Amino acid sequence: MPNLTMIEAIRMALRQEMRNDDSVVILGEDVGVDGGVFRVTDGLLDEFGPERVIDTPLAESLIGGCSVGMAIYGLRPVCEMQFSGFSYLGFHQIESHASRFRRRSQGRFQIPMVVRMPYGAGVRALEHHSESKEIYYAHTPGLKMVIPSGPRKARALLLAAIRDPDPVIFFEPKAVYRAFREEVPDREEVFPIGESEIVREGKDLTMIAYGAMLHRAMEAAELLDKEDGVGAEVIDLLTISPLDDSKFCESARKTGHVVIVHEAPRSFGAAAEIMARLIEKSFYYLEAPIERVTGFDIHIPYFAREQEYLPSRDRIVSAARRTLEK
């Protein structure tokens, strides 16, 4: 079983599915000769040729809109927005068209496209290279929004995304890209979109996180266990939309205490929707106010202060202690 970084695992999924299915094509800026600025698509041009690994002009709307047209014709385009912070020029094509063609044509056309993009802070990058704006996509009906937290899940969810009959926005936490290695099975492994996973069991507290922040939540859970004897159950959301509320609602009924962690700004973020579901479905089991540990409602600061902006292990622990004391 190979031990891979997230970058290598994503490349493995792309390569496997391109070998399986000649309707899969890749397009984006610098994805061919350069292999992508993070090298995710490295080597794919050599194996599959320029017709299937397409270096596009520098035009995000083209990348999104051309993918829509390819999908209408029956291809399965996997396009790359070089950074999520540059995806807004392509957002119009994703919101106004990718998400709507099935309904607009009353089922004649489906849009099985994947839009991959690196997101999130923590790599000391320039402005526009560190944000976490998954909610722009999650708020759009007709789209699926997936954020893996590690190599194995990234590979298995990307395979599911490429095979999905509807458009999937696939956010890749760039802070995790090369942060650690994980064993990824050679054999095909596909995880269903729309299902969260309990990655740590516990009876005292429910922690919900995704992407790079899952690892901060896990560090906090370990510390709470060691110093406070608190058993935190940690849920990796994996899919932001459609949101799987079954596992965290059930967990909250057991623990009565909830902390939600994400690096996106707080107001109207994913945690707000999660809290709404908890109130709708587990209200009478909650023993204390739900805590959110998130980015602040500001533009993410330039990298000298990005670690202060991001939810840290200690901020999460502090929030957990607050809710447990109540």
Next chain:
Amino acid sequence: MPRNHVEVPGVVDYLSILNEDGKVDEELDPDLPKELLREFHRKMVLSRRFDERLLRLQREGKVGTFAPIRGQEAAQIGTVSCLEKEDWLVPAFRETAALIWRGASLSDIFLFNAGFNEGGRIPEEANVLPIAIPVATQILHAVGIAYAIKYRKRDQIVLTYFGDGATSEGDFHEGLNFAGVAGLPVVFVCQNNQYAISMPREKQTKSRTIAQKAFAYGIPGVQVDGNDVLAVHTVAREAAQRARGGGGPTLIECVTYRLAVHTTADDPTKYRSQKEVDEWEKREPLIRLQKYLRQRGILDDQAVNSDEEEAARQIDEAWKATKDRIDELTDPLAMFDYLMADLPPYTKEQKEAFERFLATREAD
């Protein structure tokens, strides 16, 4: 290291074959088959009358806002008639004549304009996209389809429509640029109808023609009298042949005029004079075609009447069928149809809760 001139293509052809008096340039006359010319007439009459009926129904409150085509029939029929059945048509939102040529159901168009998503249905066998409302965005879908055709090595081409206003949008430039680089089988048809709602063509761009914008992307650009169906068909046929033969994309600028309102929510007296409209009314495409066809002995009073009667019959029948369909489309839950292959669980919960609410409402 002197300052040198770099030669770039710089001459735009303007083609006109049939003038507004119905006089034809004998040398340029493409001498199209009689049956094709007669079909041009039938479909231009049908499109014109259908448009008029939609406008009347809108004024009566029976259909919603729509974009009339009056004056642009030749620009559409002349271009769309170059497509084969398997080719793809990618419309904007003012292409009723082109859609009719491709066999769109009049009843579907009525139903769509009456506010029902069901009217947007695209039949399985039709390689046509639904109308696209955000200006210029559909150009990129045409480019994507053309890329897929080339990748699959199929003998198909794509034709897409947009207006003069669209040429200021980024998607127009991104689309033409990539189509040029990749040599894609696509025909870009700009219906320059002189106005983007209130904005006149002269303020939309400093370029003398829209056709010349093609040169920046290394592809051919040609301008044509958009109210002259013979000239439009001639340039479109050349562009279609080029695309089909692997020669890549072409930009066609059809110089035409929107004789009606932008949409039924628009008041054109705010931005243009009646005198200007009257001038263009003289150049309108249907009467011009009729003059030519009469000269060639393809059309007489009886044939005109017969085409008019047939159009009226089809339109009446379609509206009657549409009213019946509207009476049957009473289920509000249909709004949840076709969101995704499978309705997500929480959306399903919302639908079920709404269904329960509707049941109680009906019980009251």
